[in-house]
Every structure is written in C-alpha cells, then in structure tokens.
Amino acid sequence: MPSSTPAVREQAPINWAPTLIFSSTFLITITAVPWYGWRHGYDAVEWLAFGAMLVLCGLSITAGYHRLWSHRTYEAHPLVRAWFALWGACALQNSILIWCSGHRRHHRHVDEVERDPYSIRRGLWFAHIGWMIRDYKSGAVDLNNVQDLQRDPIVRFQHRFYVPLVLATNVGVPVLLGFLNGDIWGMFLLAGVLRLVINHHVTFFINSLCHAWGRRPYTRTNTARDNPWLALFTYGEGYHNFHHYFQTDYRNGVRWWQFDPTKWLIATLAWLGLARNLKRVPSFKIQEALLQVQFEKARTHLNHSPLPNVEALRQALEAEYQQFMDTLAEWKLLRGQWVQQKREALAEKKHELQTLWHHTSVRTRFKEMEYMLKMQRKRLQVFNLNFATLVAN
Numbered sequence: 001m002p003s004s005t006p007a008v009r010e011q012a013p014i015n016w017a018p019t020l021i022f023s024s025t026f027l028i029t030i031t032a033v034p035w036y037g038w039r040h041g042y043d044a045v046e047w048l049a050f051g052a053m054l055v056l057c058g059l060s061i062t063a064g065y066h067r068l069w070s071h072r073t074y075e076a077h078p079l080v081r082a083w084f085a086l087w088g089a090c091a092l093q094n095s096i097l098i099w100c101s102g103h104r105r106h107h108r109h110v111d112e113v114e115r116d117p118y119s120i121r122r123g124l125w126f127a128h129i130g131w132m133i134r135d136y137k138s139g140a141v142d143l144n145n146v147q148d149l150q151r152d153p154i155v156r157f158q159h160r161f162y163v164p165l166v167l168a169t170n171v172g173v174p175v176l177l178g179f180l181n182g183d184i185w186g187m188f189l190l191a192g193v194l195r196l197v198i199n200h201h202v203t204f205f206i207n208s209l210c211h212a213w214g215r216r217p218y219t220r221t222n223t224a225r226d227n228p229w230l231a232l233f234t235y236g237e238g239y240h241n242f243h244h245y246f247q248t249d250y251r252n253g254v255r256w257w258q259f260d261p262t263k264w265l266i267a268t269l270a271w272l273g274l275a276r277n278l279k280r281v282p283s284f285k286i287q288e289a290l291l292q293v294q295f296e297k298a299r300t301h302l303n304h305s306p307l308p309n310v311e312a313l314r315q316a317l318e319a320e321y322q323q324f325m326d327t328l329a330e331w332k333l334l335r336g337q338w339v340q341q342k343r344e345a346l347a348e349k350k351h352e353l354q355t356l357w358h359h360t361s362v363r364t365r366f367k368e369m370e371y372m373l374k375m376q377r378k379r380l381q382v383f384n385l386n387f388a389t390l391v392a393n
C-alpha cells in the first residue's frame, strides 16, 4: 500500500443502482448459489455456459473496453467491435463511453486523490468498489475525453441501448439457455449471477490490488504494479506497471512468456484479418525504462548508505549514467533519421541495394544499443542486490 493516505472526508450520497446490484448479486452468490447446488446440483452444460460467458465478458472488457477503446492500441473490424460491445454490456460495468472516460481520467491523473476516479490513495476498498457506490466528485461523468469514441456508431448504439442490452445478456441469455437445458434457475444462478459477480471483482482487482501488490520494474512514479499472479485471473491485466507506463502498447505482459491472454487474442484477431495496426513500444524504450528504475534504486542505496567511501561508487555510477545518456541520445538521433529515410524510400518506392544495406546496418546498430542497455541493467541489478545484502549484513 502507498505510504501516505491523505484523509478524504467527502460525504457523498449513495449511488443506489450499483449498490443494490453489487450487494444483491453478492448475497445470492453466497447463499442461493451453493444452496441450489446442494439441493439440485449443477450439470456440465451449466458449468460450461458459466465458463464461456465468464471468459467472453472478461475478454470483452480487457480487449474491448480497455485496450481497444480506452487506449486505442489497435483497430478492430466492426464485427469484433459489435461482439465486444455486446459482451461488455453483459459484464455490467457501464457503457463503453462511461467506462473509457473514467479509465482515461484514471491514467491521466493516476494517484491524484481529487481527480483519479479510483485512486488507491483513498484505500483498497475505495479503489475496488467504494468509488462506485457513492457519487463522489472524482467519479462525476464527463464525456469530453471520449469524443473520438462517440464517432463510432457501435459505441453510440451500445450507450443508448445499454439497459436493454444488459437485461438481454444477463437475464435473457441464461434464461434461454436454461430453458433449452431444462433448468432455468440453475443456469440463471451460475451463468447469470455467479458469473457476473466474478466478472465484477476480477476487473475491480485491477484497480485495487494491481495498485497495491507487486513490483514496479518500469516506473516508480505511480502506484501501478506488475503482478504475475493477478495476471492469471485478470486475462493478463496484472502487468499493470508496464501498462501505466506504456499505455499505447496492445500488450500488458510484454515478454512473450508472460501470461496475457488478451494480447494473444488481439494477435490472433490480427492474424485472422479482424484487427490491425497493433501498437508496440520499441523494445529500446522498454529497456530504457527498466534501466532508469535501476539507476534510481542505486542512487537511493548510495544516498542512504551507512558505509564509508561511497564516493568512488557514486562516481562509477555517474559514469554508467553518462554512458546511458549517450546511448539514449544516439538512439534518438538515429531513429529520427531512420524514420525519415524510411518515409522517403516508401514515397519514392526505392528498393535499391544501397538502401537495403543502409537499413540493415542501422538495424544492427539499434540491436547493439539495446544490448548495451541490457548489459548496463544487469550490472546495476547485481550492484543493487549486492549492496542491499552488504548493508543488511
């Protein structure tokens, strides 16, 4: 948890609709759901429908509401957008417009008590669910920051017919499936209520736990954390520290092995021709962020060191930092030139051998610079680790 928790005493009125929905579905989940299972049992079809709807709704929030609409990390075919709009409504977390507007404010003003709608600095409960059950000033709806989304007819349609869509998917679908399966109540309790409660809290964990529990390898300027355990339950959104620093990247778990089903879904959609323009941050920038954090840690260690003769270490560290700054400057210059030349080559349709040779050598230099940062980071990581152990002993 963040060290300072400013007291916010705001007597906001209760927001009845979400309060009643959250409390009634939660109560049913801990009473009627197990009771019905004990008395009547749930069959495989019901569990299958529960699992399918859980994943459909979950991914519609992460790949649709979050990475497509809030951050525009890729473009999607209208069929995909309609699908996400439908199952996103089933997740019952408000319309795309309202959700994305709040989320963009969360990124812009992260950790600002008065302006971040779900600031963790107001406590775990507030960031998880408290912010929705009262009409706080910080949560006031203002759609000015989602004008780009209002141009999409699918988004407008979902906003306008949000309540009928919620009822059709949350009540209509389970009742219909239950009718076909011969047990309406069983299906409603599992695929309707239990599924909704899990959908809710999984998303809410991203605002609460992902700002309180985990590591901060990419930036320490905000409370967002990377947590592989939370990624398992949140369709990959647990890599929240990376996400807050590189919000335009369609990946949250940026390493190929990091569990991020949402990025795999988006990549598959692109492969099928249903998504395009997937945005990726250059890997050099990622290395830069990782190294910057290591420098900060090393400086903190030296500044608070009880050991004598830290001056020599400080000088060595500053020499490392100078090398880092030089590499950054070279990368910036070379990248600017490279983008410019690529644009010109495309415009003139030049594919000469000379251009090809130049591109190859520039690319090699990029790789070398990336490698230099990686090696510097390794040095600093070892230094930080050894230093901490030395001081502890």
Ligand SMILES: [Zn+2]
Residues within 6 Å of the ligand: 066, 070, 071, 103, 107, 243, 247
């Ligand atoms: Zn986000």
Ligand SMILES: [Zn+2]
Residues within 6 Å of the ligand: 106, 206, 207, 211, 224, 240, 244
């Ligand atoms: Zn966040």
